[in-house]
Amino acid sequence: MMQKHIAVLKGDGIGPEVTDQALKALRAVSEVYNHTFTYTEALVGAAAIDAVGNPYPDETHKICQSSDAILFGAIGDPKYDNNPNAPVRPEQGLLAMRKNLGLFANIRPINTYKALNNASPLRADLIEGVDFVVFRELTGGIYFGTKGRSEDRNTAFDNCIYTKEEILRISKLAFEAALKRRKKLTLVDKANVLATSRLWREVVQEYAKNYPDVEVDYMFVDNAAMRIIQNPKYFDVILTENMFGDIITDEASVITGSLGMLPSASVGSKVALFEPIHGSYPQAAGKNIANPCAAILSAAMLLEISFGLNEEAKIIRKAVEACLNEGFVTEDIRRDSKITTSQVGDKVAELIIKKKESLLTA
Ligand code: IPM
Ligand code: MG
DSSP: OOEEEEEEEEESTTHHHHHHHHHHHHHHHHHHHTOEEEEEEOOOTHHHHHHHSOSSOHHHHHHHHTSSEEEEEEOOOHHHHTOTTOSSOHHHHHHHHHHHTTOOEEEEEEEOOGGGGGGSSSOHHHHTTOEEEEEEEOSSGGGTSOEEEOTTSSOEEEOOOOOHHHHHHHHHHHHHHHHHTTSEEEEEEOTTTOHHHHHHHHHHHHHGGGOTTSEEEEEEHHHHHHHHHHOGGGOSEEEEOHHHHHHHHHHHHGGGSOGGGOEEEEEOSSOOEEEESSOOOGGGTTSSOSOOHHHHHHHHHHHHHHHOOHHHHHHHHHHHHHHHHHTOOOTTTSTTOOOOHHHHHHHHHHHHHHOHHHHHHO
């Protein structure tokens, strides 16, 4: 029996409706396993700009810091996208949150589901059995380097900076993960062009000596982008810097067949944050049609990574798989489906409550 406190940041667009389904799964788990989870909601993103003029208010930061884990929905609103001069943008909230909470590693597992083989743009024989995880550095690099414009406004720059320390701390997590998996790690960089990438390579080459059982290889990011499509089964653990990780994880996410299936974790020194990979999908907001699986699976990652509740995480994953196998899916997976976001959430919760034993042996 465990007592834990979770900060819930539903955010923008479909964030609130998919997060609500993840909460149903957490409530079902706490009922079945007698845990006590308490929740505090806080504002983030465009919702926070509208309410208090700041996409990551201090109040939200305090709530996050004093929680055992953070469940996050999505951030972003189209009213800011086409306005390069907007004084504050929802995405700044996400970046501030990552930086202020020290969430230096973003973990994005990519795996496929048999039931979705036909939904993937890749051939079934290429994707069956794909199972890799990307460790993306999240608080450094070009995202956070000095940015600026010249006085005449005709020149702009974004600095890309990395320190050895920043590379080492995420390398440790990635190597440890590789040890528990198929013991293969690929560093993705652009060492043929970038000084920061050469530092990454140097640091990782040296650090790899601590893990003689892990086979390490090095791949330029352009080549990696190609290989992820040509032969995704090749990869086990990918380690990469912030912007390369941003790009290749979106690329990798389509392999599964729906962006709506993929969870992620952002971890650092203290509290960790869990969120679906997909964005705020504003066109679908409030329509009860978005796929809540990524959010629900993010709750499973939360239980596993932050609380060490492996069986509870497994039962959530099994319940989601059961929905897929029964064809109980939203329209992103089957175009003519009328099944709603909340129906999938209810079904997952119901499966968890009713079928605990049979799900675990399935
Ligand atoms: C992501 C997103 C963010 C990023 C945006 C919304 C700032 O694309 O989490 O991958 O670029 O990191
Ligand atoms: Mg991205």
